Amino acid sequence: MSQLSTRHLLGIKDINADDIQLIFETADNFKEVLNRPIKKVPSLRDITIANIFFENSTRTRLSFELAEKRLSADVLNFSSSNSSVKKGETLIDTVNNILSMKVDMVVMRHSSPGAPHFLSKNIKANIVNAGDGTHEHPTQALLDAFSIREKLGDVAGKKVAIIGDILHSRVALSNIFCLQKLGAEVMVCGPTTLLPRYIGQLGVKIEHDVEKALQWCDVANVLRIQLERQQIKYFPSLREYSLYFGINREKLNKLDKEIVIMHPGPINRGVELNSDVADSEHSIILQQVENGVAIRMAVLYLLAGVK
Ligand code: CP
Numbered sequence: 001m002s003q004l005s006t007r008h009l010l011g012i013k014d015i016n017a018d019d020i021q022l023i024f025e026t027a028d029n030f031k032e033v034l035n036r037p038i039k040k041v042p043s044l045r046d047i048t049i050a051n052i053f054f055e056n057s058t059r060t061r062l063s064f065e066l067a068e069k070r071l072s073a074d075v076l077n078f079s080s081s082n083s084s085v086k087k088g089e090t091l092i093d094t095v096n097n098i099l100s101m102k103v104d105m106v107v108m109r110h111s112s113p114g115a116p117h118f119l120s121k122n123i124k125a126n127i128v129n130a131g132d133g134t135h136e137h138p139t140q141a142l143l144d145a146f147s148i149r150e151k152l153g154d155v156a157g158k159k160v161a162i163i164g165d166i167l168h169s170r171v172a173l174s175n176i177f178c179l180q181k182l183g184a185e186v187m188v189c190g191p192t193t194l195l196p197r198y199i200g201q202l203g204v205k206i207e208h209d210v211e212k213a214l215q216w217c218d219v220a221n222v223l224r225i226q227l228e229r230q231q232i233k234y235f236p237s238l239r240e241y242s243l244y245f246g247i248n249r250e251k252l253n254k255l256d257k258e259i260v261i262m263h264p265g266p267i268n269r270g271v272e273l274n275s276d277v278a279d280s281e282h283s284i285i286l287q288q289v290e291n292g293v294a295i296r297m298a299v300l301y302l303l304a305g306v307k
Contacts, residue, residue, distance in 0.1 A: 007306040008120045008127040009299055011136035012177035020181060024146055026298035027291070034070065034294055043301050044071035049105040050098050053130070054080040054091075057109055059265050059289055060130050060139070064107050067296035076103065091115065092122055099123055105300065108132075126303045134168050134229065140264050141174035143295040145182055147288045148219055151260055156183030161213040163189045164223035164245065164272050167196050168230065171223060171264045176202055189213035190245060193234040210245050214255055221262040222247050222273050238271050248274040252282065260284055 004019050012020075033041055049068045053061055061077075068075045078098060080086070085094060095106065105126045108116050113135035120127045131137040149155050160179050166172045166188050179186050180203065187205040188195060200206060207213045214220060225241065235241045247261065261282045267273050278285060 004302045004306055007303060008116070008129075009138050009303060010116050010120060010127065010129045012138045012141050012174045012181070013136070015138075017181045020142065020145070020178065023142055023295065023298045023302065024149065026302055027146055027294040030070075030297040030301075031291070031294040033297075040070050040072060042072045044068070044073035044304055047071075047104045047304055048074040048076065048102060049107060049300065050076040050078060050103045051130075052078045052095065052098065052106055052108045054085070054108075054110045054115075055131065057130070059292065060109065060137075063289070063292040064128075064130060064139075064296050064300075067293050067300060070293065071297055071301060073105075073300070076101070091119070095119055095123060099125060105303065126306070128299060128303065131170050133170065134173075135170050136174045136177075137170040137264075138174050138178075139292070139296055139299060140171050141178035142299070143288055143292040144171075144175055144221060144262060144264065145178045145184075146295055147262065147284055147291050148184075148260070150287070150291065151284055152218065155179060158184045158219060159187070159217045160184050160219045160221060161187040161189055161207070161217035162221045162223060163210060163213060163247070165194045165225045165234075166190050166199065166223065167194045167234070168226040169223050171221075175221060176204055187213055187216060191235055191241075210247070211251060211254065214247070214251060214259060217259055219260040219262060220247065221264075223264070224266060224268055225271055238268075242271050246270070246272055246274060247277050249276040249280070252277060258282065262288060265289070 051064055103125055107128045107130050109130040111133050113133040115132050116127050116129040129138055145155050162172050176186050187207055188199055189207040189210055261277055263273055263285050267278055269275050
């Protein structure tokens, strides 16, 4: 297979295992390019890409921008906080104005689930979802699975525990779809209040005891407590959350094996993850960020080939 089955990347739910393997194989090639003295290739010369971010981002926005520049694309960056959205302009008006400048691809982050799906039905450009509310974050899941493959040789057959605020996490849902499509076993772990009621229907194991989850898994993907999306209190205090669900060296020392620690960032240090683990030899957090550039180069390159 040399072409994706879709012209947009809206979610992992919409792509198949062959698409994911093609993205990984293409990312392997781009990772080799990124380790050369000259890190740029002409693959997307004459392609213009707009990065449209209606929500804050550090890793995803910079990673997409770098990926686009490494592919020699022309890049436009839009951030809603200093735009005419503040004057009341609608999403479709904003995007149509940007597209009238002859943009070929749109990378979009938005707080509303389904915003990129809405755009894909209304505009001609290829759309990449860079995170839509609590729904999906497909390139994060791809770079997470790619990092597991790099560290452990394969994703199939591995046991991955996703630990923390599953309820508000787009990373959790995209990871569940991606890992299952690649043949991994997935567990979610957190307080009952932070696990969505439907989660068991996705075929994942459910655990509320973090020490049992750590003992079960090969990889723990630790998620941020998303206080900005929590309108009510889901647990008594951050101190109590950290005591029961926070991952620290003491909990890892109780295991009879070594596990891999991941986190999509940004980390609430001392809440879901302590520095003695985040910065330890168990952690592949910065490798995840590094791999994000190669994965996003692969996604953009492959989507540009589907008309
Ligand atoms: N992992 C992730 O999406 O980080 P940012 O919010 O900084 O982009």
